[in-house]
């Protein structure tokens with residue numbers, strides 16, 4: 001991946017991150033020392049192609065304990081005080097800040113999709129589920145995403161859960177009628193593609209989803225972009241769709257590419273026309289939880305999003321300083337974000353946007369964040385805090401946001417919710433029961 005270097009310098013800036021709810025700047029002496037041998041160099045992208053910038057380099061951003069304000073502009077000069085202002089400029093500013101400092105910009109090219117049904121099994125599960133495989137061709141990029149679509153019998157225009165998967169569509173069932181991926185497979189899938197058949201079937205309870213009246217659509221993330229550090233961006237959509245006008249440091253990372261892929265799959269589903277366009281839910285576990293949250297922040301067609309154990313770069317706050325740190329996530333997965341984001345290693349308090357603001361971008365649509373009590377790496381407390389801090393965005397729309405129970409714990413009753421179940425990092429039947437219950441309470 002392209003790396004860069006600028007002079008190292010610690011400056012507490014007088015600009016940026018305005019309106020942080022009365023927080024005071026941390027003294028320079030509180031800040032991480034730039035002399036630490038592994039401090040990242042300053043991503044001083046002065047005017048690197050942001051439509052709304054230029055923004056200051058990371059090292060010039062002030063450290064603040066308090067969360068960045070949902071509604072105050074980056075320069076601290078104006079506040080979005082109602083929905084029309086929020087939608088007229090603040091949403092765009094937040095999306096732009098997330099792209100510039102964290103996820104990178106997706107190319108703005110229009111990529112129209114075409115859909116071909118390549119497998120049809122009307123009685124995939126007798127008297128219950130129909131199966132279709134949709135080949136969704138992405139413009140003239142030479143890329144095809146194979147969407148495994150399971151629809152319940154007897155339901156016209158069902159709501160749908162759209163989910164990226166790790167190993168390929170064959171991971172969701174032992175049934176060979178669901179064709180195996182031909183794209184790159186990462187670890188934890190099996191040593192051969194066929195060995196990975198059904199390997200995660202327990203995570204995708206197709207029959208229970210159908211019984212609840214929902215369709216389920218899944219696709220292999222590698223068909224958008226293989227999660228392969230070795231080949232970096234030499235394959236997938238990164239190679240096929242390059243924004244050469246944009247500074248390479250702020251081009252899209254892998255999470256942004258996957259999120260873009262979720263939207264292209266939705267294009268394909270709508271083109272196919274079986275599911276209800278007004279009840280599209282996106283669901284993702286872990287890195288795919290980060291992905292669907294980002295997708296929902298950009299794509300208003302996603303009416304409900306479930307970010308399950310999405311952790312750092314997902315629902316969890318940078319400022320919670322628990323679980324996976326920004327330093328670790330960027331060291332372990334250097335392609336997930338843009339090339340500015342690693343500069344925030346040990347500088348969490350300097351992040352000009354935090355994850356409650358990404359959640360807020362989905363308002364007033366439905367958001368559920370779920371966690372496991374033993375999954376400390378994903379930082380359940382930081383996720384809960386982010387959800388609570390995002391709630392005023394729903395209130396701006398006159399909606400309740402998070403609804404608390406008598407003990408002050410978030411419930412599934414509001415359009416914004418956080419739920420903790422016992423246990424570790426996995427996607428279980430209990431999680432699906434929660435997802436379905438949340439959708440049911442939204443009237444789906």
Ligand code: GCU
Nearest residue numbers: 286287288310311312324329
């Ligand atoms: C790693 C990574 C997490 C990620 C997870 C996953 O644990 O550090 O950020 O969420 O993988 O996707 O399974």
